[in-house]
Amino acid sequence: MRSIQVEVGDSRHFPQYNNMADRVLLDAPCSGGGTLHRRSDSRWRQTPDQIRQLSQLQAELLEMVSHWVKPGGVLVYATCTLYPQENEWAIASFLSRHPSWRVEVPNLDLPVEPTKEGWLKIWPHRHQMDGFFIAKLRH
Numbered sequence: 001m002r003s004i005q006v007e008v009g010d011s012r013h014f015p016q017y018n019n020m021a022d023r024v025l026l027d028a029p030c031s032g033g034g035t036l037h038r039r040s041d042s043r044w045r046q047t048p049d050q051i052r053q054l055s056q057l058q059a060e061l062l063e064m065v066s067h068w069v070k071p072g073g074v075l076v077y078a079t080c081t082l083y084p085q086e087n088e089w090a091i092a093s094f095l096s097r098h099p100s101w102r103v104e105v106p107n108l109d110l111p112v113e114p115t116k117e118g119w120l121k122i123w124p125h126r127h128q129m130d131g132f133f134i135a136k137l138r139h
Helices: 040-044 048-066 088-097
Strands: 021-027 069-079 102-104 120-122 132-138
Touching: 021 048, 048 069, 048 088, 088 102, 088 132
Parallel strands: 021 069
Antiparallel strands: 069 132, 102 132, 120 132
């Protein structure tokens, strides 16, 4: 029996995985706003419309992969951006539509304290690493 399967394609189109996973990591495609300290030129290539499009894609991916998680399972949503519309807003919107899900504080060995909401936001200027957002959700 194999515990990991590699599948190539768009995660929005894999309903065959519904209720099959104990844990899912959604490393969502994002604007990369947490890496601007290393790639400062990228700030001039992003537009508000691109952020809106990414936010829509993230919402669609989060919706689909949430169906993969068995009851009692965990879904981790992560991005390398710090923009609220790609992070906090995405999670808040998802939770408002799915009351059976809740935020659970991640248990990671990092020099970062969780926010009052229970997720992690890593700031480059505070933590000397790329910026990230991590939300651990339990079904």
